[in-house]
Amino acid sequence: MSVSIRTRLFASLLAVAIASAAGLSWYFLNQLESIGLRALEERLASEARLAAGLLGERGIGGAESLHGALVATDPELPSRLRVLDGAGVAVADSAGEAGLGIDYTERTEVADALAGRYGAFTRFGDDGRFGMFVAFPIRAEGQIIGVAYASAPTVSVTILLAEYRQRLAWALGAFLIATLVLAELLSRWLARPLRRLETGTAALAGGDFSVRVEPVGSRETRAMAEAFNVMADRVEQVVSELKNEERRKSRFVSDVSHELRTPLTAIRGAAETLLDGPVEPDDAERFLSTIVSESDRLARLANDLLALQRIEGATGELPLRRMDLAEISRRAVAALYPLLEERGASVEIAGAAPEVLGDPDRIQQVIANLVDNATRVAEGGMVRIELSAEEDRAVLSVIDEGPGIPEADVDRLFDRFYRTEASRARTSGGSGLGLAIVKAIVTAHAGEIEAGNRPEGGARFTMRLPALKD
Numbered sequence: 001m002s003v004s005i006r007t008r009l010f011a012s013l014l015a016v017a018i019a020s021a022a023g024l025s026w027y028f029l030n031q032l033e034s035i036g037l038r039a040l041e042e043r044l045a046s047e048a049r050l051a052a053g054l055l056g057e058r059g060i061g062g063a064e065s066l067h068g069a070l071v072a073t074d075p076e077l078p079s080r081l082r083v084l085d086g087a088g089v090a091v092a093d094s095a096g097e098a099g100l101g102i103d104y105t106e107r108t109e110v111a112d113a114l115a116g117r118y119g120a121f122t123r124f125g126d127d128g129r130f131g132m133f134v135a136f137p138i139r140a141e142g143q144i145i146g147v148a149y150a151s152a153p154t155v156s157v158t159i160l161l162a163e164y165r166q167r168l169a170w171a172l173g174a175f176l177i178a179t180l181v182l183a184e185l186l187s188r189w190l191a192r193p194l195r196r197l198e199t200g201t202a203a204l205a206g207g208d209f210s211v212r213v214e215p216v217g218s219r220e221t222r223a224m225a226e227a228f229n230v231m232a233d234r235v236e237q238v239v240s241e242l243k244n245e246e247r248r249k250s251r252f253v254s255d256v257s258h259e260l261r262t263p264l265t266a267i268r269g270a271a272e273t274l275l276d277g278p279v280e281p282d283d284a285e286r287f288l289s290t291i292v293s294e295s296d297r298l299a300r301l302a303n304d305l306l307a308l309q310r311i312e313g314a315t316g317e318l319p320l321r322r323m324d325l326a327e328i329s330r331r332a333v334a335a336l337y338p339l340l341e342e343r344g345a346s347v348e349i350a351g352a353a354p355e356v357l358g359d360p361d362r363i364q365q366v367i368a369n370l371v372d373n374a375t376r377v378a379e380g381g382m383v384r385i386e387l388s389a390e391e392d393r394a395v396l397s398v399i400d401e402g403p404g405i406p407e408a409d410v411d412r413l414f415d416r417f418y419r420t421e422a423s424r425a426r427t428s429g430g431s432g433l434g435l436a437i438v439k440a441i442v443t444a445h446a447g448e449i450e451a452g453n454r455p456e457g458g459a460r461f462t463m464r465l466p467a468l469k470d
Helices: 005-058 063-071 108-114 155-205 219-276 281-312 325-335 337-343 360-377 407-412 422-427 434-444
Strands: 080-085 090-093 119-124 130-140 143-153 321-323 346-351 356-358 382-390 393-399 448-453 459-466
Touching: 005 080, 005 119, 005 130, 005 143, 005 155, 108 119, 108 130, 108 143, 155 219, 219 281, 321 325, 321 360, 325 337, 325 346, 325 360, 325 382, 325 393, 337 360, 356 360, 356 459, 360 382, 360 393, 360 434, 360 459, 407 448, 434 448
Parallel strands: 346 382
Antiparallel strands: 080 090, 080 143, 119 130, 130 143, 321 356, 382 393, 393 459, 448 459
């Protein structure tokens, strides 16, 4: 059976309060008893000293007259005074004749007094009541000639303690009631931040990833709330990324299915036509040519998908080394020379950029892809590769003289299978993954790429990579 922290706090506070009250009560009762007994002892000691002083001057001779004087004292006095001779035998007693002739030498306090010391002791007396006994030596001419022996019952202290205990019981009752109320309020106040944490945790576990807890209360509860909020932020981010990834995968599967459907339909249609019966040689050649071109297109699509998967699935194993972007650009243009000549396009490389760290083959693939796209949309035109530096980045821009990019397409240009002119892109053999591969490569190099239109016409693709410091 689980117990809430509020109940534990309430029980703990109540237990501490009760233990403290009980301890303090016991301490004060003992102190009060000690004070009462000390006061009684001091009074008895004063009486014994006074009697010893008087008897020391007069002597204890004439026991009968001395006894008569003690008996004649106020019978209401709670004290009992006895005079003992040098042998410890009572020769006078304020209690009357019954106390005479009794030998008190066996009593500790009397033995101390006969030895010349002050003696005090508490015990049950002859009347069966607990009492305080004080003995003081009587001296005459330097000799101990007897003992002044005073005693009194401790009933006054007992009565005082009884009254105090009764008052203390009422005070403790009131204290416990106040403690119950205060412990309940304190436990609620102390547990409130934890209850909020509990509520937030339950909400987070239930799928509400936007829940946050206000850091209030003690330092520890604030730290817990802040830690919970950090955890909730991370969980929300991870869940959001997982949902986005799931959407991307779903869209990717849908896009791949869509991309495969067109060439497969073309191949199936051409093959069924050839199987249906005699076909004119020219038509047969056209159908076979369709099958071959669409098969090549499927192969390019498969290769591009594998390349994209390898780039996006890489975990830092790129072969990195220093690169000169101008040299990489020249190599990319040289590799595209037959295609550029066929399209009647020319490429110019201008400017300079700092060296960067990366995979030269992958960066060459990026530049080649951008130049290929630029010459495709602006056949027979000029493509310019501009190199520059921007703060701690190396910048490479590919500029064309084509019609530019429709504004509605700029934000989605690097998405997989996205085409601004679907019919033209498919007939030209593109897989729709070129710019997606470009972005994946640049991202793997801790860089960024963006596309936009130039005011004077044409498009500009800009890649920024971290520059190496000399």
